[in-house]
Amino acid sequence: xKIQTTRFGExxxxxxxxxxxxxxxxxxxxxxxxxxxxxxxxxxxxxxQSLDQPxxxxxxxxxQLVDSSYRAEVNTGAIADLQIGVPEExxxxxxxxxxxxxxxxxxxxxxxxILNTGKRLAKQVVLAGASYGVRxxxxxxxxRSGDSVAQKTGTAASE
Amino acid sequence: xxVFTRKxxxxxxxGDDITVFIMDVKGRQVRIGIEAPAHxxxxxxxxxxxxxxxxxxxxxxxxxSLNELSALLGTPDRRKP
Numbered sequence: 001x002k003i004q005t006t007r008f009g010e011x012x013x014x015x016x017x018x019x020x021x022x023x024x025x026x027x028x029x030x031x032x033x034x035x036x037x038x039x040x041x042x043x044x045x046x047x048x049q050s051l052d053q054p055x056x057x058x059x060x061x062x063x064q065l066v067d068s069s070y071r072a073e074v075n076t077g078a079i080a081d082l083q084i085g086v087p088e089e090x091x092x093x094x095x096x097x098x099x100x101x102x103x104x105x106x107x108x109x110x111x112x113x114i115l116n117t118g119k120r121l122a123k124q125v126v127l128a129g130a131s132y133g134v135r136x137x138x139x140x141x142x143x144r145s146g147d148s149v150a151q152k153t154g155t156a157a158s159e
Numbered sequence: 160x161x162v163f164t165r166k167x168x169x170x171x172x173x174g175d176d177i178t179v180f181i182m183d184v185k186g187r188q189v190r191i192g193i194e195a196p197a198h199x200x201x202x203x204x205x206x207x208x209x210x211x212x213x214x215x216x217x218x219x220x221x222x223x224s225l226n227e228l229s230a231l232l233g234t235p236d237r238r239k240p
Contacts, residue, residue, distance in 0.1 A: 007222040026211040028218070043229055058217050059225050077198030097217040098224040102231055108217065111210035126210060128202040134213040 006055040008037065013051060019115060022081050023123045026111070031056050034122070045096065048113070060093040066107045066138045071130070074114060078125050082116045091115045097135070106135040 003011045019034045031050035039045040044065050050056035063070040072092055084090045092114060094107040109132035115122040163171060171179040177199060180192035193201050 025214055026207060027214045039225060040229060045225060045229070047225075056218055058214070059220055075198065075200050077200060080198065095214060095217045096220070097213060098220045098228055100224065102224065102228050105228060108210065108213045110206065111213070124210070124214075126200070126202050126206055128206050134209045 003035075003049075003051050004054045005049055005057065007047070007057055008049065011035075011037075011049075017120075018051065019048075019120045019122050021122050021124075025058070025113070025124045028053070028056055036060075046093075048093070048095075059096040059098060060113065061096050061107060061138070063092050063094040063107065063109055063112055066094065066136060067109065070109065070132075072112055072114070072125070072127055073129060074125055074127075078114060078123060082114060082121045082123060083119050084114075084116050089116050089118055091117050096138070102139070104135075105137065105139040107138045108134045109136045110134045 001013050001015065003013050005011055013035055017035045019036065021032050021034065024030075024032055028050070031052040033051040034048050035051060037047040037049055039047060039059075044061050046060050048058045048060045063072075070092075079090075082090070092112045094109055094112050097104070097106050097108070099105075110127050110130070111124050111134060112127065113122055113124050165171065165181045167181055167184055169181050171181075173179065176196050178194045180194070181189065182192050183190040195201055
């Protein structure tokens with residue numbers, strides 16, 4: 001199917017890449033279908049592009065790259081909702097906010113997105129018990145972990 | 160909206176399996192207890208609002224901003240042999 005997007009123009013989307021949100025991202029009730037678009041080869045960032053609203057897209061990152069001790073304790077309801085059988089089926093993504101000129105680059109660790117990679121089901125959850133913030137500064141963290149990201153990519157390529 | 164007037168010690172039932180307890184009233188603060196099944200998610204409204212506001216800010220990020228950030232992060236790596 002063909003999708004219009006504000007940032008990427010017209011995209012030809014393979015049905016198998018469509019991610020359906022069982023509950024919409026807070027504040028975006030009109031977007032239930034999204035797809036992930038790689039930013040650059042080797043980049044830790046991806047775009048989560050709405051297929052329902054051309055202008056709606058979020059920069060996302062693996063929260064482990066922001067905080068290696070990151071843990072999301074998720075309600076059993078969410079696990080059932082996303083049909084997650086074993087933890088390995090789930091992937092966590094955090095939404096990143098970048099202000100103009102990269103003056104501030106923050107990740108929302110309090111409201112991660114959980115994605116069932118096999119079933120392509122996702123939702124945003126609230127981690128109220130943990131002390132994670134909605135604006136966790138990541139610029140320093142990513143720069144420092146740049147080497148480990150490069151190493152990971154290198155390992156993957158050599159395998 | 161359904162509005163009740165309740166006293167400390169009173170309860171409100173929502174459906175078959177959710178109970179709201181009015182525990183204590185001190186000045187302008189009310190302590191509320193909520194008993195609900197594990198699949199029912201209960202949070203303070205503020206955290207939802209903070210996440211929603213941050214989502215709206217994040218959705219305004221332009222393609223150029225991530226390109227700028229990537230250039231910023233990528234430059235040191237490219238200089239390496």
